[in-house]
Amino acid sequence: MSRITPAVPPDHGPDVDDEAALSSDGRSTRWDDHRTSRRAELVHAARRAVHRIGPDVSMDEIAATAGTSKSIVYRYFADKTGLQVAVGEAVIAQMHTALDEAARAATTPRDALRSMIDIYLEMVEASPNVYSFVTRPVTEDASAPLGHFLEAVAALIAEPFARVLTAGTREPALADVWAAGAVGFVRGTGDWWLTHRSDADAPTREELTERVTAWLWAGPVGSLARTRSTPSTAADT
Incomplete structure (x- = not known):
């Protein structure tokens, strides 16, 4: 069995902008945990997209693989x-x-x-x-x-x-x-x-x-x- 696998978890559903909902109650720790988890999901989706499409994959294609919008991806990553x-x-x-x-x-x-x-x-x-x-x-x-x-x-x-x-x-x-x-x-x-x-x-x-x-x-x-x-x-x- 390969020790270095390209596989990543399956895509999740569309992203929701729940930052305001989490931060409005002052639950910053919960928001930090959510942000860390969501960032990891986007990395997994990007790796999956690169594996399937190629190293020249676009941010639009990465966002589509993650089931979200490009603007959401840019919220977590400054650029490609x-x-x-x-x-x-x-x-x-x-x-x-x-x-x-x-x-x-x-x-x-x-x-x-x-x-x-x-x-x-x-x-x-x-x-x-x-x-x-x-x-x-x-x-x-x-x-x-x-x-x-x-x-x-x-x-x-x-x-x-x-x-x-x-x-x-x-x-x-x-x-x-x-x-x-x-x-x-x-x-x-x-x-x-x-x-x-x-x-x-x-x-x-x-x-x-x-x-x-x-x-x-x-x-x-x-x-x-x-x-x-x-x-x-x-x-x-």
Whole structure:
């Protein structure tokens, strides 16, 4: 079963403007809870619309998928980029769970690396449209930078490798440096695979995962792990 799924909850009925009704009684907490819930529903609807229609989906199409009006969507998100970032955060949250499970299940750092690469490529495979939507560049007048998505992925990947990469050193940023480079490499691989995976000689996701794992492990992670290896990790290099 896929760990990174594009599916979202079914659409809800048309939106109602009940902000006044909730706030008129001074029930601000209830309104805050409602707003948070409604915002999450709109993010789910946007992700569903992107998956079905494509990364160039319009705000009108997103609103229609959510069963509401475009003006309601703009009430929760300043612009399409704000919604784009929110969808990316939802994908990150899902990946966080999968990456945590992979890190706990891995018996060696190399196994953890392989699982993380597979999870990233699984995200690409599960919904190329959503992947393109959350990683595409934004306009200069956008409300938020989209680098947040890749930075968040790098932070997730850095966590389980911090001990391996910084053990016995005074360079705590080393894991972050490696993770940023690794994510850039894996992203480039994912972008290439997204374009070429239908080619007759293109590798499967499993084959690509094994190859990229070997390439990355033979680099900084492998060399540092070998110099500070324990018997269990040394046997895996």
